[in-house]
Amino acid sequence: MIDSHCHPNCKELEDIAAEIMERAYSxxxxxxxIVGCDLDDSLKALSMADKFKDFGAYAAVGIHPHExxxxxxxxxxYLDELEEMTRDARVLAWGEIGLDYYYDNSPRGVQRKIFIAQLDRALKLNLPVILHIRDAMSDALDILDDYKKNLKLLFHCYSGGLEHLERVLDMGGLCALGGAVTWKGKRSDELRQVAKLINIDRLLIETDCPYMTPAPFRGKLNEPGYIKYVYEAVAAVxxxxxxxxxxxIKINFEKFFEIK
Ligand SMILES: [Zn+2]
Ligand SMILES: [Zn+2]
Known part of the structure; x- marks a missing residue:
């Protein structure tokens, strides 16, 4: 199995990272x-990708819309600093970047400015991007229209529902699904519909740990070892x-991130 988006570098997991990576690997x-959300976090992602390279760990660097x-x-x-990190062979993507109008932790105009600047940087470096978009799909897709021809796009924790799916797929993007496909409720029902409709070659699976814990462990911290529950739910639908x-999924992952 592949965990295409995880944060063992986050403050909740960093001290037990070795333990959870080993558990997941076995x-x-x-x-x-391993995905970065700001400068420090990206540096940690990079050092963990090096430390756990025998486990098949890679890193992405970027500034999350929250930050x-x-x-x-x-x-x-700051973008130059991140660009410097991308020189490391374990760094395969720019992310996670995007827009989050659900939490609105940064003003929307600032989020858009930082998002666009990072898309430009990824374009210059010819790196695929990992997108975090929540309650902001229309704005994000309007921005991405200018980049879709030249950038590989991964919609991590896809939450655009059926409404935006066609436009996302028309952009050539991949959608990554996580623990929410195992949950009860209307939004998860719709996500299962998405999982069912989407062509398998446009799909990735992720934990986004420590968040998005799949059903049997909901309420606990998530970790990459729990990804099999997401695989099971997607295989079932x-x-x-x-x-x-x-x-x-392995083929999609290796193709998207150009892993030889
Ligand atoms: Zn995210
Ligand atoms: Zn994330």
Missing amino acids: SGVESFM AQRYEINLNY KDIEFNELEYK
């Missing part, structure tokens, strides 16, 4: 994308064998 998770405001002044300096899903 339960059959053979590759991890946008902290980086508005001297933005180019798509009515395919677990092993087939596992194989296809």
Whole structure:
């Protein structure tokens, strides 16, 4: 199995990262994308990708929309620092970046400015991008229209529902689904509909740990070892064998991030 988006570098997990990575690896998770949310976090993602490279760990670096405001002044300096991190062979993508109008932790105009600047940087470096978009799909897709031809897009924790799915797929993007497909409720029902409709070659699976814990452990901290519950839920709605899903996701992951 592949965990295409996880945060063992976050403050809740960093002290037990070795333990959870080992646990995940021995339960059959053979590759991890460790994602950065700000400068420090990206640096930690990079050092963990190095430390856990025998477990198939890679990293992405970027500034999360929650953190946008902290980086508005001297933005180019910070982007240069992130660009420097991308020189490391374990860094395969720019992210997570995007817009989050649900929490609105940074003003929307600032979020858009930091998002666009990072898309430009990813374009310059020819790196795929990992997108975090929540309650902001229309604005995000309008911005991405200018980049879709030249950038590989991964909609992490896809939450655009059926409403935005066609436009997302038309952009050539991949959608990553996580623990929410195992939950009860209307939004998760719709997400299962998405999982069912979406062509398997446009799909990735993720934990987004420590968040989005799948159903049997909901309320606990999430970790990459729990990803099999997400695989099981997606395999069930798509009515395919677990092993087939596992194989296809691995191919998608390696192709998207250009892992040889
Ligand atoms: Zn996210
Ligand atoms: Zn994340």
